[in-house]
Amino acid sequence: MKASIDHWYKTILGSKQKIALPIMTHPGIELINASVFDAVTNGEVHYKAIKALSEKYPLKAITMIMDLTVEAEAFGCNINFEENEIPAVKGRPINSVGEIAKLEVPSLEGKKRLGEYLKAARLSIDNIGHLPVFPGCIGPFSLAGRLLDMSEIMVDIYLYPDEVLCLLDKCTVFIKEYIKAYKQLGADGIIMAEPAAGLLGEDECNQFSSVYIKQIVEELQDEDFMVVLHNCGHRGNLTASMLSTGAKSLHFGNAADMGYVLENVPGDILVMGNIDPVNVLQTGDPVFVREETRKLLELAAGYPNFVVSSGCDMPPAVPHSNIEAFFRAVDEFNIK
Numbered sequence: 001m002k003a004s005i006d007h008w009y010k011t012i013l014g015s016k017q018k019i020a021l022p023i024m025t026h027p028g029i030e031l032i033n034a035s036v037f038d039a040v041t042n043g044e045v046h047y048k049a050i051k052a053l054s055e056k057y058p059l060k061a062i063t064m065i066m067d068l069t070v071e072a073e074a075f076g077c078n079i080n081f082e083e084n085e086i087p088a089v090k091g092r093p094i095n096s097v098g099e100i101a102k103l104e105v106p107s108l109e110g111k112k113r114l115g116e117y118l119k120a121a122r123l124s125i126d127n128i129g130h131l132p133v134f135p136g137c138i139g140p141f142s143l144a145g146r147l148l149d150m151s152e153i154m155v156d157i158y159l160y161p162d163e164v165l166c167l168l169d170k171c172t173v174f175i176k177e178y179i180k181a182y183k184q185l186g187a188d189g190i191i192m193a194e195p196a197a198g199l200l201g202e203d204e205c206n207q208f209s210s211v212y213i214k215q216i217v218e219e220l221q222d223e224d225f226m227v228v229l230h231n232c233g234h235r236g237n238l239t240a241s242m243l244s245t246g247a248k249s250l251h252f253g254n255a256a257d258m259g260y261v262l263e264n265v266p267g268d269i270l271v272m273g274n275i276d277p278v279n280v281l282q283t284g285d286p287v288f289v290r291e292e293t294r295k296l297l298e299l300a301a302g303y304p305n306f307v308v309s310s311g312c313d314m315p316p317a318v319p320h321s322n323i324e325a326f327f328r329a330v331d332e333f334n335i336k
Contacts (some may be wrong), residue, residue, distance in 0.1 A: 004223060004224055005132055005188040005189055005223070005224060005225065005226050006223040006224070006226075008061075008132055008188070009226060009248060009249075009270065012270065012304075012305070012307065013267070013268065013270075013304055013305055014304070015304065016304075017334045018297055018300070018306065018307070018308055018330055018333060018334060019060045019307055019308075019330075020058075020060070020307075020308050020309070020326065020327055020330040021059075021060055021061055021063070021272060021307050021308070021309045022063075022275075022309050022310040022314060022323070022326065023063045023066060023191065023251075023309060023310050023312065023313045023314065024053065024063065024310065024313065024314035024318070024323070025039065025046070025049055025050060025053070025063065025064060025065040025313070025314075026049075026065070026313070026314055026315060026316045026317075026318065027053060027314060027318055027320060027323060028048075028049030028050055028051075028052045028053035029045075029049040029316070030316070030317075031049065031052040031053070031056065032045070032048050032049055032052050034048070034049065035083045035084050036082070036083065036084045036085060036086065036316060037081050037082070037083050037084070039065060040065060040067055040070075040081075040086075040087055040113070040116075041081075041112075041113060041116060042116055043115070043116035043117065043118070043119025043120040043122075043123065044119065044120075044123065046064065046065065046116070046117070046119075046120035047119070047120045047123035047124055047127070050062055050064065050120070050124050050128070051124070051127065051128060054128050054131065056320075057323065057327060058327060059131060060131070060132075061131055061132040061133070061134055061188075062124050062128055062131050062132065062133040062134065063134050063136070063191060064117070064120060064121065064124075064133075064134070064135045064136050064191075065136065065313065066136045066191070066193050066230075066312065066313035067086065067087060067117075067136070068138045068142060068146070068193055068195075069087040069088065069089050069146075070087075070113050070114060070117060070138075071114075071137065071138050071143050071174065071175065071178065072089050072138070072143060072146040072147060073089075073111070073113060074106045074108075074111045074113075074114055074174070075093055075103070075106055075143075075147055075174070076093030076106075077089045077090075077091060077092055077093060077146060077147065078090050078091030084316055085316070086315070086316075089146045092146065092147055092148065092149055093147060094147055094148055096152075097148070097156050097160045097163035097164070097167075098163075100148075100163050100164075100166050100167045100170075101163075101166065103147070103167070103170060105170045105173050105174050106174060108177060108178060108181055114178065117135065118181055118182065118185065120135075121133060121135045121182055121185055121187055122185050122186075125185055125186045125187060132188035132189065133186075133187050133188055134187065134188060134189045134190060134191050134226075134228060135182045135187055135190055135191070136190065136191045136192075136193060136313075137175055137178055137179055137182075137190055137191075137192050137193070138175065138192070138193055138194070139175075139192050139193060139194025139195075139196075139197065139209065139213060139229075140168050140171040140172045140175060140194070140209060140212040140213065141153075141168065141171075141194060141196050141197050141200075141208050141209040141212070142193065142194050142195055142196040142197065143171040143174075143175065144164065144167045144168050144171050145196045147167065147171070148164075148167060150196060150199075154199060157200075157204060157207075157208055161207075164208065165208075168208060168212050169212075171212075172212045172215060172216065175192075175216060176215070176216050176219065176220070179192075179216065179220055180220065183220060183225050187225070188224070188225065188226065189225055189226035189227060189228060189249075190220075190225075190226075190227055190228065191228045191230055191251065192213065192216075192227060192228065192229050192230060192247075193230045193231075193232075194209055194213065194229065194230065194231050195230075195231060195232050195233045195253075196209075196233065197209040197210075197231055197233065197238065197241075198231050198232065198233015198238065198253075198255075199233060200238075201237075202237060202238060202240065202241050205238050205241040206241050206244065209241070210241045210242065210244050210245050211244075213227075213229060213245040213247070214244065214245045214246055217245050217246040217247050218246060221246065221247070221248065226247075226248045226249060227245075227246075227247040227248065227249070228247065228248075228249040228250075228251050228270075228272065229242055229245055229247040229249070229250050229251065230250075230251035230252075230253075230312070231250075231251075231252065231253065232252070232253025232254070232255065232311060232312045233253065233255070239260070239261055239264050239265065240264070243265065243266075243269065247269075248269060248270060249269065249270035249271075249272060249307075250265060250269060250270070250271055250272065251272040251273055251309065252271070252272065252273035252274045252311065253273065253274055253311040253312050254273070254274050254275065254276035254277070254279075254280075254311035254312075255311075256273060256274055256311075258271075258273060258274055258296065258299060258300065259299055261273075262299075262300055262303045262306060265305070267303070267304065267305050268305070269305060270305050270306075270307055271300075271303065271305055271306050271307070272306075272307045272308075272309040273308075273309055273310075273311055274296070274309070274310075274311040275289075275292060275293060275296060275308070275309070275310050275311055275326065276292070276311055277310045277311055277312050277313065277314050277315060277318070278315060280292050280322075281310060281314055281318050281322050281323070281326065282314070282315055282317060282318045282319075282322075284322060285321075285322070286319075286321050286322055286324070286325035287325075289322045289325040289326050289329070290325045290326075290328060290329040291329075293308065293325070293326050293329035293330065293333075294329050294332070294333060296308060297329070297330065297333040298333075308330060
């Protein structure tokens with residue numbers, strides 16, 4: 001029987017060893033010779049990719065594809081699918097703030113891709129039971145931006161703040177129900193991606209993102225379920241806003257100054273990040289990956305709450321030799 005996520009979290013804080021927790025599924029998709037389209041539309045394929053990675057690498061937890069279109073699709077967005085590309089939103093259900101009041105919060109029922117993601121999580125929980133399982137979801141502001149259009153919402157937060165807040169209320173209700181479904185399956189936590197919040201100043205992030213995430217955290221996070229808040233869009237100026245959500249773990253993208261972040265995050269909050277998934281892991285070579293990972297580990301050596309990770313979900317076509325170099329660098333650091 002695996003330990004609770006609270007025990008897992010406290011073990012990390014109490015260890016002198018650094019653990020590696022890259023967010024990756026695409027390398028597993030390639031291991032089983034499937035396509036990205038297969039994995040984002042079929043929960044069993046998604047699970048098999050995760051399973052393949054758990055058998056190949058010394059993972060400390062299971063993560064799932066960071067697909068920021070599945071919730072938007074449930075609200076009525078049109079999605080563009082390519083065989084081996086991450087899905088993208090190409091059409092929105094509302095064209096102006098005047099339509100927000102009529103927008104209905106969808107049920108989880110009958111939304112096929114939501115069901116497939118829940119299936120992938122259930123299969124992982126049932127069959128890779130020794131590892132914590134962290135599915136993914138989108139954050140409220142990022143979802144609202146997909147429903148209304150990012151360029152428009154960045155203007156509307158100033159011109160029509162009440163209407164935007166109404167939209168955020170609806171997004172939060174839906175995201176909360178989606179996360180509850182994962183928690184009921186037995187997932188150990190959720191990785192919530194809120195990249196659009198990185199476009200905001202601190203005051204706007206507090207008002208239009210963090211306060212809504214805090215609602216979700218207060219209702220769902222407990223000793224058996226951890227919220228990991230990911231924001232790959234900011235450079236450190238939003239760290240205090242992210243902390244205000246109460247999430248037990250903060251995950252940072254490669255743009256963040258990790259020295260600043262580590263100095264400003266309390267020691268009882270896990271800090272994860274932030275090896276560049278494209279310029280290091282995808283296009284670098286093993287020597288470069290090893291060196292960049294070593295430098296980050298040395299920067300964070302005095303912080304027991306640090307977990308080395310990719311700065312975001314690994315994209316397709318990351319060489320396995322680079323992933324191996326990443327894990328090897330962590331092993332070498334721990335031995336040293």
